[in-house]
Amino acid sequence: MAPVSLPHDAKAGPTKSEVRAVLCSKLDLAPTDHFAEVGSCTGAVTIEAARRAGRVTALERKPERLETTRKNLAENGVTEGVDLREAEAPEGLPEDADALFLGGSRNYEAVLDHAVATGVDRVVMNVSRLEVAGAATEAFRERDLLDEVVQFQVSHGYELAGATSFDSQNPVYMLVGGVDETATDGGGTVTLHGVGLGPGDADLVTVRGKRVLDEADVVYTPGRLSRTVATAHVPEARIGDLDFPMTRDEDELRRAWREAAAEIAPVARESTAAFVTLGDPNVYSTFGHLRRTLDAFHPDVSVETVPGVSAVTAFTTALGVEITAGSSLALHEGARGASPTGPDRMVLFKVTDVPATHEGLVAAGYDVVYGRRLYMEQGETVVTDDPEVLADRDYYTLAYAEKADLDDDPATAQFADAADDASEPTVAAMERAEGEACGDESPEVAR
Numbered sequence: 001m002a003p004v005s006l007p008h009d010a011k012a013g014p015t016k017s018e019v020r021a022v023l024c025s026k027l028d029l030a031p032t033d034h035f036a037e038v039g040s041c042t043g044a045v046t047i048e049a050a051r052r053a054g055r056v057t058a059l060e061r062k063p064e065r066l067e068t069t070r071k072n073l074a075e076n077g078v079t080e081g082v083d084l085r086e087a088e089a090p091e092g093l094p095e096d097a098d099a100l101f102l103g104g105s106r107n108y109e110a111v112l113d114h115a116v117a118t119g120v121d122r123v124v125m126n127v128s129r130l131e132v133a134g135a136a137t138e139a140f141r142e143r144d145l146l147d148e149v150v151q152f153q154v155s156h157g158y159e160l161a162g163a164t165s166f167d168s169q170n171p172v173y174m175l176v177g178g179v180d181e182t183a184t185d186g187g188g189t190v191t192l193h194g195v196g197l198g199p200g201d202a203d204l205v206t207v208r209g210k211r212v213l214d215e216a217d218v219v220y221t222p223g224r225l226s227r228t229v230a231t232a233h234v235p236e237a238r239i240g241d242l243d244f245p246m247t248r249d250e251d252e253l254r255r256a257w258r259e260a261a262a263e264i265a266p267v268a269r270e271s272t273a274a275f276v277t278l279g280d281p282n283v284y285s286t287f288g289h290l291r292r293t294l295d296a297f298h299p300d301v302s303v304e305t306v307p308g309v310s311a312v313t314a315f316t317t318a319l320g321v322e323i324t325a326g327s328s329l330a331l332h333e334g335a336r337g338a339s340p341t342g343p344d345r346m347v348l349f350k351v352t353d354v355p356a357t358h359e360g361l362v363a364a365g366y367d368v369v370y371g372r373r374l375y376m377e378q379g380e381t382v383v384t385d386d387p388e389v390l391a392d393r394d395y396y397t398l399a400y401a402e403k404a405d406l407d408d409d410p411a412t413a414q415f416a417d418a419a420d421d422a423s424e425p426t427v428a429a430m431e432r433a434e435g436e437a438c439g440d441e442s443p444e445v446a447r
């Protein structure tokens with residue numbers, strides 16, 4: 001193959017020829033391949049790729065550089081098979097690439113996400129800065145993309161006083177990997193078991209949940225309380241450690257869930273893994289984050305869920321409430337003193353400022369009962385309608401609010417009235433009973 005010639009300058013160093021040689025061997029392009037490139041710049045890699053792959057889609061965000069790519073392609077006789085796009089990846093990336101090269105680090109996490117989502121077989125990223133190399137390696141790893149990290153440095157000899165000395169180029173970090181299709185569609189799917197532990201008492205775990213916990217090699221817990229319930233069924237040695245930051249920062253949360261999924265997925269592949277949550281895994285739970293992260297980055301890991309007794313239903317028994325057939329019940333959050341209103345009946349989770357929530361609910365015409373640490377072995381269980389009793393903050397507090405003027409008694413509610421009528425002693429009946437107790441004849445007999 002003729003050497004690539006780059007007469008047109010993009011005011012940015014091209015990927016050097018020796019680096020391109022290693023890159024081409026890692027990309028292993030074939031005429032059946034669709035190759036995608038992020039950052040075509042001078043077009044050095046684009047030309048190499050166009051000589052090997054069936055199709056090339058090259059993205060460049062700077063129009064003047066895209067023009068340089070176009071001119072250099074023409075200089076090298078590449079006239080077809082290359083789709084040049086002025087775009088900033090992941091915008092403009094094709095959905096069917098077989099191989100992808102990231103020549104720059106801009107938006108690289110989103111580009112890698114796209115590679116995972118579209119199942120790109122071979123992904124290579126070149127990095128020159130040490131810090132970016134570390135972060136990008138981590139990003140490859142979190143997405144299960146990393147096969148190898150290659151670092152090399154090329155030096156060119158030159159003659160100095162009759163001997164050969166060397167000029168060295170910057171070192172290159174080449175991250176090499178891709179989506180493992182055998183794992184995603186080879187039929188070898190693996191399962192992560194999500195298990196609802198119930199509201200807190202260890203014996204409110206379902207029989208099925210208990211069986212899954214018994215069989216799991218590693219049981220992951222998202223917090224202290226779920227860990228306590230889990231350890232009533234599973235020895236500490238089988239509990240897996242995950243680190244979740246206490247933050248509302250969405251980027252940090254996404255990173256934490258990626259790390260958690262990257263920790264759990266290989267364990268699920270090699271053995272039996274379970275992830276537990278308090279209550280039910282699909283009600284206001286961390287489990288949804290994990291499921292979505294696995295779907296996106298480890299699609300070979302499917303999820304099977306064992307439902308748990310949720311506080312949404314357990315509260316009824318603990319608070320002595322009946323949600324009668326035909327009535328409606330809404331679930332809301334009541335965090336930081338919030339008092340959502342509207343529905344006839346509501347369960348409020350996360351009632352962290354009971355007095356403030358109470359004030360709002362009562363003003364809106366609700367009767368309210370509170371439950372704290374229901375069915376929990378840790379801490380004191382409290383059921384009360386007095387907000388001052390629960391003035392201190394405790395996350396495991398819920399409220400049941402019911403409109404004060406509801407009039408929807410079920411048919412059998414009448415029995416209570418009848419029983420009340422029947423059992424209410426009239427003055428005559430009381431006198432008769434007293435008389436009989438003293439040996440008098442009953443008035444009926446006297447008549």
Ligand SMILES: C[S@@+](CC[C@H](N)C(=O)[O-])C[C@H]1O[C@@H](n2cnc3c(N)ncnc32)[C@H](O)[C@@H]1O
Pocket residue numbers: 199200277278279280281282283284285309310311312348349350351371372373374375376395396397398
């Ligand atoms: C993030 S939600 C988790 C719900 C759980 N997945 C379920 O299905 O029960 C946590 C909130 O549920 C309520 N909660 C859960 N378990 C509770 C319990 N045992 N006692 C009182 N409230 C509870 C609290 O309001 C708490 O702030």
